[in-house]
Amino acid sequence: MKNLPTIINLLSKKYPSSNKTTLNRMREKPEPFKILISCLLSLRAKDKNTEKVSKQLFAVADTPEKISKIPTKQLEKLIFSSGHYHKKAKTLKHVSQELITRFNSSVPSNREDLLSIKGIGPKTANIVLAFAYDQLVLPIDTHCHRIPNRLGWLKTKTPEQTEKQLEKILPKKYWKEFNAIFVQFGKKICQPISPWCSKCPIEKYCPKINIKKSR
Numbered sequence: 684m685k686n687l688p689t690i691i692n693l694l695s696k697k698y699p700s701s702n703k704t705t706l707n708r709m710r711e712k713p714e715p716f717k718i719l720i721s722c723l724l725s726l727r728a729k730d731k732n733t734e735k736v737s738k739q740l741f742a743v744a745d746t747p748e749k750i751s752k753i754p755t756k757q758l759e760k761l762i763f764s765s766g767h768y769h770k771k772a773k774t775l776k777h778v779s780q781e782l783i784t785r786f787n788s789s790v791p792s793n794r795e796d797l798l799s800i801k802g803i804g805p806k807t808a809n810i811v812l813a814f815a816y817d818q819l820v821l822p823i824d825t826h827c828h829r830i831p832n833r834l835g836w837l838k839t840k841t842p843e844q845t846e847k848q849l850e851k852i853l854p855k856k857y858w859k860e861f862n863a864i865f866v867q868f869g870k871k872i873c874q875p876i877s878p879w880c881s882k883c884p885i886e887k888y889c890p891k892i893n894i895k896k897s898r
């Protein structure tokens with residue numbers, strides 16, 4: 684893994700973590716409930732949409748109580764453009780209700796409690812712990828899972844396995860910004876289908892594992 688620091692340094696210059704995603708930006712003034720809800724809204728949605736939909740929703744309902752009281756049809760309408768609005772509305776309602784009844788309307792600050800709420804998976808739990816509570820954990824989304832595999836840093840099948848492996852090989856000084864850098868890089872260059880290898884700043888260090896087609 685001798686190239687790992689070189690790769691991270693090159694990527695962090697090109698995709699600085701100051702160009703943050705909506706969720707990354709929210710860590711600057713952390714409000715755990717809003718971070719949790721925005722993360723749930725961001726699943727399978729574009730970043731721009733997450734920001735817009737979160738703002739729309741929080742203007743009307745920004746606490747577990749308010750979200751649990753809002754009529755489902757109205758909630759679906761508010762979050763419609765984030766996609767999968769029917770399922771997301773159901774999750775938002777359920778999560779809010781769980782927070783009220785089991786956690787005194789607060790968002791838990793430990794992984795076990797977060798994962799005990801249906802609808803909150805490992806990625807969402809780590810986003811909340813990292814961005815809302817400033818804990819040193821690795822939120823692994825699809826980009827953070829795909830790219831280290833292509834780089835040959837690890838060989839894993841799921842984001843959960845990637846998280847465990849990265850914890851072993853990634854020096855802790857990179858953990859905080861890893862997500863922001865790899866999400867930007869994954870969206871712009873190392874895309875899921877046919878990555879832009881010809882424009883890639885780290886091409887000479889990449890063995891392109893499992894890449895069948897590139898541009």
Ligand code: SF4
Nearest residue numbers: 873878880883886889
């Ligand atoms: S060379 Fe291609 S596969 Fe490797 S990191 Fe760059 S874009 Fe991704």
